[in-house]
Amino acid sequence: MARRTTVLALAGILLAAGCGGGRAATPAADHNATDVMFLQMMVAREQETAELLQVARARTLPTAIRTLAEAIRTTQADESRTMQSWLTGWRQPVRMDPAAASHRHHGGLAVLGPHDLDDLKRADSTAFSTQFVNLLIAQQHDAVELARMETATGTHAGAEELARRIVESRTAQIATLLTAATHLTP
8 A cells, every 4th residue: 555655646746747758748848949939930921921811802813813812811820829829838929039130040031021012902903913922922932941940850749740731731832823823914
């Protein structure tokens, strides 16, 4: 009986100390700085993409591009909620450090700026689709690059799986957009 009590007490101490085995016993222990940076940058990127997609909602687009844009909007909204939930659970800021110098070691910030959106809003109907597709391709390409960084050095299983899905889906989206772009008039 004393031995069983000692084993149970030791198990309780190990669990309380976060040494219970497995991948990680505490929510904060199963991620690293790459995971945090990846999620923060993807949340920011997906907010930018949502703004880009919102501009396109009010304009005429070929059906294939409009359908893909709506699918992207839905998927990225779900992804963003998941990523924000992980960051909040890890007690990390959802917003990334806006200082460009702090992101230099991984290629810096490629930001869709207000001037890009303003130019797109002012584009005539002939140029709009081409500009929109080019900006969306750039956004999705940057997402692929961020996801590759995560799969290379991240440690959170969920973030790594999300990154693999992002590489796969965004690469397919880029291919679809490139095909659609060949049918656009400049």
